[in-house]
Amino acid sequence: xxQVQEKPEAKKAWHWKAGIIGSLAGGLVFGMMMAMxxxxxxxxxxVHSQSAGIGFLVHMMISFIFGIVFTVFTGIxxxxxxxxxxxYGIVLWLLFPFILMPMMMRTPNMAFHFTTASMMSLVGHMIxxxxxxVVYKSMTK
Numbered sequence: 001x002x003q004v005q006e007k008p009e010a011k012k013a014w015h016w017k018a019g020i021i022g023s024l025a026g027g028l029v030f031g032m033m034m035a036m037x038x039x040x041x042x043x044x045x046x047v048h049s050q051s052a053g054i055g056f057l058v059h060m061m062i063s064f065i066f067g068i069v070f071t072v073f074t075g076i077x078x079x080x081x082x083x084x085x086x087x088y089g090i091v092l093w094l095l096f097p098f099i100l101m102p103m104m105m106r107t108p109n110m111a112f113h114f115t116t117a118s119m120m121s122l123v124g125h126m127i128x129x130x131x132x133x134v135v136y137k138s139m140t141k
Contacts, residue, residue, distance in 0.1 A: 015140045019071030020064060022135035026085070027063025030128040031056050037120065046101070063128075066092065070132055081140065085133020086126055093125035 034040050040055030047058055074084045097118060 014071055014075055015136065016068065016071050018136045018139035019074065019132075020067035021139065022081075022085070022132040023063045023067025023070050024060065025135045026089075026128040026130075026132035027060050027066070029131050030124050031059045031063075033124050033127070034059065037117075067132070070136070074136065080133075081137030082130065082133040085129040085131070085136065087129070088132065089125040089127070089129020090122070092129070093122050097121050 031040070034043065035052065035056065040052040040059065041050045042055070043059050044051050044055035047054065049055070070085070070088055073088055074081060077084055077087075079087070
C-alpha cells in the first residue's frame with residue numbers, strides 16, 4: 001500500500017533586509033525633499049525639538065520602523081513591490097500627517113487639513129513609497 005506524503009508547508013520568505021533598506025532609501029529621498037521645504041523642524045516637534053537635524057534623525061528612525069511594516073504589508077498583499085510601495089506611501093500619508101501626527105503633537109486642528117503643503121506631502125509620500133518599492137523589488141529578484 002502506497003503512503004501519501006504530505007508536502008511540508010512552504011515557509012514564508014520575509015524579505016526584512018530589502019524592506020528596511022528600501023524604506024531607509026525612500027526615507028532618505030523624502031527627507032531631502034522635506035529639508036528643502038523646511039519641514040524637518042516640524043518632524044522634530046514629535047520629540048519636542050525644533051532642530052532640523054533632530055527632525056531628520058526622527059524621520060529616518062520612523063523610516064526604519066516603516067520598513068519592517070512594509071515588509072509585512074508586501075507579504076500580505078503580494079503585489080509587485082513598486083505598486084505596493086506607492087500604495088503604502090499613500091496609506092502612510094493618510095494615517096500619519098492627518099491622524100497620528102496631530103495627535104502626537106497635540107494639534108488636532110491639523111487633522112484632515114488639506115492644503116497645498118498636504119498635497120506636497122502626498123507627493124513626497126508617494127515618492128518615498130516608489131523608492132521603497134523599487135529597492136525592495138530589486139533586492140528580492
